[in-house]
Amino acid sequence: MLGESRSTPDISSVIREIVSQGYLNSGQPISIIVKNAGSSNVRRVIAYERADFDPQLEPAELEITYSLDGTSPPTSTPVTSTPTPVPTNTPTPIPPTPNPLPECSTCALIRLLQILGGGCVEPTVSASRFAIQSNAESISGQTPEFDINVFYSVRDELLNQNPQGQHYIDLYNMYTPEIAETIAAHPQLIDEAVDVLQRWEPHLRALIDGNGDSVVITSEDVQSVQSFLDQLKSFGSPELQAVIENEQLSRPLEQMIDMTMNEAWAYLNGYQFEWLKPVSNSNPYETKAGPDIPIQFGLTDTQGNFVSDESVRIELVDSNGNVVLGLVTLSSNPANGIVIQNQKYHYNLETKGLKEGLYTLKVYYNSVNPNEPYVWGIKINAKKK
Secondary structure (H helix, E strand, O other): OOOOOOOOOOOEEEHHHHHOOOOOOOOOOOOOOOOOOOOOOOOOOOOHHHHHHHOOOOOOOOOOOOOOOOOOOOOOOOOOOOOOOOOOOOOOOOOOOOOOOOOHHHHHHHHHHOOOOOOOOOOOOOOOHOOOOOOOOOOOOOOOOOHHHHHHHHHHHHHOOOOOHHHHHHHHHHHHHHHHHHHHHHHHHHHHHHHHHHHHHHHHHHOOOOOHHEEOOOHHHHHHHHHHHHHHHOOOOHHHHHHHHHHHHHHOOOHHHOOOOHHHHHHHHHHEEEEEOOOOOOOOEEEEEOEEEEEEEEEEEOOOOOOOOOOOOOEEEEEEOEEEEEEEEEEEOOOOOEEEEEEEEEHHHOOOOOEEEEEEEEEOOOOOOOOOOOEEEEEEEEOOO
């Protein structure tokens, strides 16, 4: 039940075993992954950052009790390999995984996957406690030279602001443990992961800084992501494979080649458009000047869920490209603009005063193709004499 507090078993023996191996230096982070052990009952663990914007939630906390035998704590010396034992209930030492994967690289990689359609972000610890150390090295001995704060900014300033981003967050909550374990179990993935992160970090930084139009995505950029996803799918479970493939099909990454970062962001988050009756009955829709045309259309995300898009606006142009109506925006009053009712967009298009001829109705919205409206023809016929 959400809000119910629970405690894990005593894991002091695990922490002591990690510290005693000698490869963990003072000040470096330890990441702990909590996962379901097979129960059909879902028990969610609230992340540190999530509690910041939802005061009703309490984040998971790690409590450590230790003893220094009355001596002063060290100031800058690394943790020794023989710390003072912590009393436990008959602890059983658990050997560490050989060549442990730096969790900072895994965390940042998952953030990139969420942007490009493979997962989402909500770290289990705060950014300050999950920061990349200047001397951190990957399994292959390479230094992961990227700024993880860029990926946190993508999450906070972009993904958390729209329904599609929330969809990625839901995917993260479900599949991050498996992704992290898969990468940890197959160290060869780390080289490709670091390559993706180093390649895409400046692109994402430009997007966050408002300079997304200055960066153009190359075929090599897309191939680096595709190569990693193919590797991840080959090692992942059938369920994870299906999820990644579904996200790739919904927004093929190849379409982003030669797009700017701003265009790619709009592409990844664009909505699906559908004309509804009566306009959808024919193209062009024919009528006589005088009566209003009840314009109706729908917008859905990649999962088919209705979305409310504040950027929606309507424009009507004649055969010469002259604007005869627009731009009409959202309004709470149907007499003043577009209204949302029963998960549909409605607008009464007034035809009184329009001349005989062909017109184009344009609807601008958060389109898959940036700044490209959805269009429909309207033909105004002459009145019979």
